[in-house]
Amino acid sequence: MLTTPKKAGRKRQPPAPKKPVLRPEIAAWFSRRGWQPRAHQLALLDSARQRQSTLLIAPTGAGKTLAGFLPSLVALGGEKRPRSGAGLFTLYISPLKALATDVERNLIEPIAEMGLNIRTETRTGDTSAARRQRQRVKPPQIMLTTPEQVALLLSHPDAPHLFADLDTVILDELHALAPSKRGDLLALDLARLRTLAPNMRTVGLSATVARPSELRGYLVPQTAPDSMTLLSELVTVEGGAKPEISILEVEDEIPWSGHTARYAMQEVYDAIRAHKLTLVFVNARLQAEVAFQELWRINDDNLPIGLHHGSLEAPQRRKVEAAMAAGKLRAVVATSTLDLGIDWGDVDLVIHLGAPKGASRFLQRIGRSNHRMDEPSRGLLVPGNRFEVLECRAAQQAAEEGAQDAILSRSGTLDVLAQHVLGMACEAPFDPDVLFNEVRSALPYADLTRQQFDRAVEFVSTGGYALKSYERFAKLRREPDGKLRVSNPRVAQQYRLNVGTIVDSPMLKVRLVSARRAKSRTAIGGRVLGEVDEYFAEQLPPGATFVFAGEVLRFEGMRDTEVFVSRASSEDPMVPSYGGNKFPLSTHLAARVRAMLANPKDWPSLPPAVGQWLTLQSERSVLPATDEVLIETFPRSGRHFLVAYPFEGRLAHQTLGMLLTRRLDRAGLHPLGFVANDYALGLWTQGDLSAHIADGRLSLADLFDEDMLGDDLDAWLAESNLMKRTFRLAAVIAGLIERRHPGKVKSGRQVTMSTDLIYDVLRRHDPGHLLLEAAWADAATGLLDIRRLGDFLARIKNRIRHQSLSRVSPLCFPVLLEIGREAVAGHARDALLREAAEALAEEAMGTSENGHSEAGTHRT
Numbered sequence: 121m122l123t124t125p126k127k128a129g130r131k132r133q134p135p136a137p138k139k140p141v142l143r144p145e146i147a148a149w150f151s152r153r154g155w156q157p158r159a160h161q162l163a164l165l166d167s168a169r170q171r172q173s174t175l176l177i178a179p180t181g182a183g184k185t186l187a188g189f190l191p192s193l194v195a196l197g198g199e200k201r202p203r204s205g206a207g208l209f210t211l212y213i214s215p216l217k218a219l220a221t222d223v224e225r226n227l228i229e230p231i232a233e234m235g236l237n238i239r240t241e242t243r244t245g246d247t248s249a250a251r252r253q254r255q256r257v258k259p260p261q262i263m264l265t266t267p268e269q270v271a272l273l274l275s276h277p278d279a280p281h282l283f284a285d286l287d288t289v290i291l292d293e294l295h296a297l298a299p300s301k302r303g304d305l306l307a308l309d310l311a312r313l314r315t316l317a318p319n320m321r322t323v324g325l326s327a328t329v330a331r332p333s334e335l336r337g338y339l340v341p342q343t344a345p346d347s348m349t350l351l352s353e354l355v356t357v358e359g360g361a362k363p364e365i366s367i368l369e370v371e372d373e374i375p376w377s378g379h380t381a382r383y384a385m386q387e388v389y390d391a392i393r394a395h396k397l398t399l400v401f402v403n404a405r406l407q408a409e410v411a412f413q414e415l416w417r418i419n420d421d422n423l424p425i426g427l428h429h430g431s432l433e434a435p436q437r438r439k440v441e442a443a444m445a446a447g448k449l450r451a452v453v454a455t456s457t458l459d460l461g462i463d464w465g466d467v468d469l470v471i472h473l474g475a476p477k478g479a480s481r482f483l484q485r486i487g488r489s490n491h492r493m494d495e496p497s498r499g500l501l502v503p504g505n506r507f508e509v510l511e512c513r514a515a516q517q518a519a520e521e522g523a524q525d526a527i528l529s530r531s532g533t534l535d536v537l538a539q540h541v542l543g544m545a546c547e548a549p550f551d552p553d554v555l556f557n558e559v560r561s562a563l564p565y566a567d568l569t570r571q572q573f574d575r576a577v578e579f580v581s582t583g584g585y586a587l588k589s590y591e592r593f594a595k596l597r598r599e600p601d602g603k604l605r606v607s608n609p610r611v612a613q614q615y616r617l618n619v620g621t622i623v624d625s626p627m628l629k630v631r632l633v634s635a636r637r638a639k640s641r642t643a644i645g646g647r648v649l650g651e652v653d654e655y656f657a658e659q660l661p662p663g664a665t666f667v668f669a670g671e672v673l674r675f676e677g678m679r680d681t682e683v684f685v686s687r688a689s690s691e692d693p694m695v696p697s698y699g700g701n702k703f704p705l706s707t708h709l710a711a712r713v714r715a716m717l718a719n720p721k722d723w724p725s726l727p728p729a730v731g732q733w734l735t736l737q738s739e740r741s742v743l744p745a746t747d748e749v750l751i752e753t754f755p756r757s758g759r760h761f762l763v764a765y766p767f768e769g770r771l772a773h774q775t776l777g778m779l780l781t782r783r784l785d786r787a788g789l790h791p792l793g794f795v796a797n798d799y800a801l802g803l804w805t806q807g808d809l810s811a812h813i814a815d816g817r818l819s820l821a822d823l824f825d826e827d828m829l830g831d832d833l834d835a836w837l838a839e840s841n842l843m844k845r846t847f848r849l850a851a852v853i854a855g856l857i858e859r860r861h862p863g864k865v866k867s868g869r870q871v872t873m874s875t876d877l878i879y880d881v882l883r884r885h886d887p888g889h890l891l892l893e894a895a896w897a898d899a900a901t902g903l904l905d906i907r908r909l910g911d912f913l914a915r916i917k918n919r920i921r922h923q924s925l926s927r928v929s930p931l932c933f934p935v936l937l938e939i940g941r942e943a944v945a946g947h948a949r950d951a952l953l954r955e956a957a958e959a960l961a962e963e964a965m966g967t968s969e970n971g972h973s974e975a976g977t978h979r980t
Contacts, residue, residue: 142165146197146236148234149233152233158357160355160356160357161183165190165191167191167355168191171321172352173321174322174323174339177332177355186230187325188323188325189290191323192287193230193236195287196261207259207286208263209261209286211263211286211289212262212264213289213306215266215293227262227264240261241255241260241262242265243263243264243265244265245268256273267303267305270309271305271543272616272619274309275612276547283313284316284317291306294324294335296484299530301535302621303530305539307565308565309540311562322352324336324338327480327484327487330525332354333351336353337349338564342560364497365516366500368384368388368503370387374729375504376505377797379407381473381474381504382410385418387502388400388471388502389415391471392450392451392469395469396450398470399485400415400453400470403477404455405455408428409427425449425452426453428455429455440452470488470500475503475512475515479518479519479524479706479709480525482499483518483519499519501516507797510730511713513726514709525706531564531565531567533897534891535851535894537565537576539853539854541580542580542611545605546612549599549603552574576890577596579889579890579891580596581594581596581598583856584891585886586885595611615855621853628657629648629683630652630685631683631685632646632687657678662675672687713799714767715746718743718746723735733931737930740925740930741923747915748916749824749920750921751763752925753809753810753813753922754924760810761803761804761932762802762805763801763932764776764800767798768905770796772904772905773797776909777794778794781803784805784807787807787812787817787818790805792804795936795939796938802935802938804939813922813924814924821917826910829909843896844876844879845903847891848875849898850895850898851878856875856878857874857875857878879892
């Protein structure tokens with residue numbers, strides 16, 4: 121084990137072992153296949169002999185999984201087994217159910233071919249209750265599972281017996297697990313496993329990451345002084361064929377907006393037809409459904425095409441996975457459920473519909489094709505709109521350079537800590553002093569103070585100051601010896617029903633009723649059109665219209681888990697939102713896009729339509745330098761617009777839009793609404809923005825000052841529902857509100873009503889409550905992306921370039937097409953602008969009478 125200042129790290133190539141280490145039957149298996157063990161696989165055997173925890177970083181197809189299991193196969197194939205062969209020996213933890221199932225399939229076959237008598241089983245949420253119960257009594261020697269199942273197993277009184285012989289924990293796709301609340305909970309569970317099995321070692325398997333030290337520290341207990349982080353050993357595998365990536369160019373014009381890439385489906389289908397097995401990746405379930413339907417619509421050859429995403433039932437997912445493994449499919453449309461580690465060597469092409477949002481995510485997905493180290497992965501990027509062409513080009517460049525942008529360092533969250541504290545009490549009464557030291561050995565909680573820990577314990581024990589008088593929040597009782605235990609057996613039962621950090625967004629059925637029946641308030645029955653996100657539905661006022669299932673619908677009401685709608689006509693219906701659409705544009709790709717915009721020499725490599733678009737922008741307005749933010753203002757249709765180009769992602773832009781409208785309202789400019797995408801933010805007012813800026817009544821430097829993240833942010837959050845939503849997630853994870861009860865599940869509306877009431881009580885009577893702090897921390901990096909917005913505001917200080925225009929610019933056209941999806945309170949909230957896209961395109965891309973723009977520019 122090594123020590124180093126925090127966030128430091130080093131790499132080394134795996135050394136060649138000095139003597140053969142493989143058992144004869146394992147060596148013979150390699151020989152029969154014509155293989156030789158690779159250096160990094162033997163290096164992990166050396167680490168196992170020395171009882172060293174190790175991180176293996178290797179490119180696609182390098183045999184990471186086999187390397188992780190090889191020491192266990194060698195040990196279990198021998199005659200010596202602790203306690204006469206009883207107990208669990210190796211625990212393999214995967215972020216995905218599909219990955220655990222795939223590894224089991226690819227592990228059982230080699231074990232059988234080697235002639236080893238090793239029992240391997242999978243344990244996930246899809247495993248039957250009877251089998252899960254049996255696994256606790258008679259565990260396999262190798263168990264493949266997920267983080268949630270580990271937490272569940274540790275909450276049972278028999279956990280010390282189950283894990284007493286645990287030798288090795290293998291953490292697959294560690295780079296995907298660590299930077300999340302699931303990673304926080306898993307780190308705490310690893311700390312407990314080390315207590316139960318002091319001789320346990322960990323093996324982390326990861327794709328290339330920007331800072332390996334962050335993962336190395338995750339693998340070992342943190343017991344060094346505060347200034348140091350203990351690190352595991354590191355084995356890196358260099359090389360591997362470079363990926364071959366292209367961007368689709370079609371004869372039709374690339375759309376100005378949208379993410380579905382419908383315009384290119386014929387070309388996508390042709391690519392599928394030309395390959396053996398294609399994975400078609402999208403970023404959201406909605407996109408997956410749309411792409412799947414579009415491909416089937418043009419599937420004249422009746423090619424077998426599957427669909428795979430997290431909202432599908434387990435049997436359907438398994439059916440698709442089995443068909444892929446058997447070579448019965450030509451393509452699968454998938455979300456992130458298949459972008460980690462799935463080893464189907466027959467995949468020879470990955471198509472990515474829409475921009476990937478991150479270089480590391482893109483490399484991970486592209487790596488699913490030709491899953492062998494010596495063959496190049498092949499990928500095809502299909503941008504959904506013109507801005508996405510730039511992002512796709514940036515992702516292509518990053519992939520070709522092998523650049524990474526996933527940042528993993530984080531502090532463990534308090535709601536996860538509260539869940540873990542309760543889980544440990546479910547297993548057995550605990551001593552707070554002992555548990556505190558154990559928790560601090562987990563990397564995400566290495567800097568946890570005793571005060572924070574005691575607050576978490578107090579919260580679990582009583583619910584906190586404002587809630588301690590309610591018996592249902594009292595989950596822990598103190599025993600005479602000072603240890604804490606669960607107050608009654610029902611608490612443990614409820615914990616096990618609700619364990620985990622994944623809080624799925626509830627879905628509601630959309631049921632069509634007649635307008636007459638809706639008015640008579642007898643809205644029952646009716647045809648089900650599908651499902652929408654409950655969060656979207658709960659924000660709808662009566663009479664609101666939205667597009668769904670190809671129709672314009674009027675919201676009539678909601679009962680239990682159903683939304684009742686009638687057919688309607690509207691010129692400005694809303695579009696249902698889905699959480700999966702909100703992958704943020706990574707800062708790495710954003711910087712590449714800004715550099716591309718600022719350098720006309722890069723434009724010839726872009727599709728002609730995109731190059732022409734940027735050329736027209738440079739003629740009629742301006743393009744910002746890499747260190748600037750461009751702000752354009754112009755009048756249109758009796759309104760005045762301000763469009764900014766931060767390139768900081770949709771979440772940060774939406775928060776910025778809300779805060780800017782508050783400031784513009786105070787300035788007397790009467791903001792009417794705003795709209796945001798990943799690249800730009802547009803808002804419109806009744807007041808003349810250009811005139812106010814020109815005569816000094818409105819300062820852009822003041823408007824975009826960092827102080828908006830102070831009182832303005834606090835005031836907005838106090839009156840918005842967004843903070844309540846963040847609190848709701850934290851309350852469910854921390855166990856304050858339980859969604860699942862024996863025999864029933866609370867509806868999202870019931871959870872919302874409960875958490876909203878508690879939120880209001882805590883804000884008034886206990887503003888320093890643990891969950892309010894946890895919710896704010898989540899908002900800073902998640903739902904509102906406040907941290908990234910703060911970095912942006914600091915970056916653009918004294919670097920604002922303002923362009924006053926007489927009309928719409930080519931660059932702002934795509935974001936204006938989004939108008940109508942967001943609305944804000946103001947002096948004229950009903951005066952939202954919605955124009956025909958064709959007219960707007962002609963205005964933005966056409967020429968004025970003298971062939972030039974009428975613009976003025978200055979830099980703040």
